[in-house]
Amino acid sequence: MRRPRPVFVAALVLCSLACDGPAAPDAGGTDAGGTDAGAIDAGAPTRAWIRDEAGGVLILRGTNVEGASKWTEGFLPPSYQTVDDFRPLVDELGFSAVRFLVFWEAVEPERGVYDDAYLAEVRARVEAAGAAGLYVIVDMHQDVFGAGFGGDGAPRWACDEALYASFTPPDEWFQGYFEPEVAECFDRLWTDPTTRAAYAAAWARVARAVAGAEGLIAYELMNEPFWGTATVRTFERSIAPVAYAEWLDAIRAEDPAPYVMMGPASAANIGLSSFLVPPDRERLIYGPHLYPPSLERGLGWTGSADDVLDLADVILDDALRMGLPVVVGETGARRDVDGALTFLDQAYDAFDARMLGATQWEGGRGGEGSYDIFELDGTPSSVGRAIARPYPTRVAGEPRGWSWDGAELALAWTEDGSASGETIVALPAVAFPSGADASLADGGEVRIEGTRAYVPSIGGDRSLTIRAR
Secondary structure, rough: OOOOOOOOOOOHHHHHHOOOOOOOOOOEEEEEEEEHHHHHOOOOOOOOEOOOOOOOEOEEEEEEEEEHHHOOOOOOOOOOOOOHHHHHHHOOOOOOOEEEEEEHHHOOOOOOEEEHHHHHHHHHHHHHHOOOOEEEEEOOOOHHHHHHHHOOOOOOOHHHHHHHHHHOOOHHHHHHHHHHHHHHHHHHHHHOOOHHHHHHHHHHHHHHOOOOOOOEEEEEOOOOOOOOOOOOOHHHHHHHHHHHHHHHHHHHHHHOOOOEOOOOOOOHHHOOOOOOOOOOOOOOOOOOOEEHHHOOOOOOOOOOHHHHHHHHOOOOOOHHHHHHOOOEEEEEEOOOOOHHHHHHHHHHHHHOOOOOOEEOOOOOEEEOOOOOOOOOOOOEHHHHHOOOOOOOEEOEEEEEEEEEOOOOEEEEEEEEOOOOOEEEEEOOOOOOOOOOEEEOOOOOOOOOEEEEEEEOOOOEEEEEEEOOO
């Protein structure tokens, strides 16, 4: 069954059931091989960045590929099969990354039986995205645990058939998370060693299949983790770090190079601060989601730019506390909801102001009532046009900030010796239909090739202005 994107719209229910106050960075700790939250906050926070092999800072902007994978036979994105399918994301919309959905039930449909044909198709499509010029985050996706509850993600064998049999679907699909049967299955996944090890083994098979694929930048451990019967605080500080460390180690035994991305409890989707304590491992990315409840409930958006900036600050503050780079793994709005496009414009203004990466939900083709960035005929939708804007995809040094006013991009950075190579700026065709003019304050060289601008490194503080013709 086709489902809306995965998010909890009952914001007050989330807090009344599971939240216990704002995150307090001076308390807690973990028995999971993670770092104590107080230790993370010691001293002034420093900004962490995703970097390539040459030290360049990467800003990952893009979309999820794709929601239709959930209900398509084979669990593969129908709109994205070849290099040519991915190229409009780069050229038309200026994206640098995709979040590619995979599913445990597709990887291991029967216990101990792995679908190598599915994994080969996943690798082929990851490589197609890489060949188109995109970085790829491979996301192990779930909604309401799995197929046994009418969702997606975990195979039926991953929990007790008696729990599936006693489950009564609620009126709203997302409310299924709060049914006791679903919570018990999540508890087993998080705390039962056998179930947790099975998920780790599935991840190992995924990593083995796609290791070394062009463009692969990160593995994401789980989409929108649900906390079961624990409180959010206990889950994020003591339960999730144990599982995250185990799954991360299983991945890196097969493929040690990419980053590993991890999300907070899905309560953070609505703008709550996180308690998450990351495992004591290197090359991690913090991957929260952002969905204002009024938009998800179809009530519209009347918030201000400052309201959205406050939400972005919560995300950045959590990342700073943990000392991790951050990519907002999902945000979006249905285009038929009042104020949706205003929210998207404000959100990406805020992401620019706080120098955040983001992958929008979602990259499919749809009509009114969808989140899709393309129309059914493949042209950019109003959602796609709202989020297509210039930004630095790679910085040869330390970014200092950028902004876009709809006609002009202003970008500043410092070439401090931490990276070699060029600074690269996306110039999406949607934002620059007649081309662009670029200039550097120091009079240096700017080279525009197609939908990218390139600035060779010379050292020092740099300022670039790009104007639409």
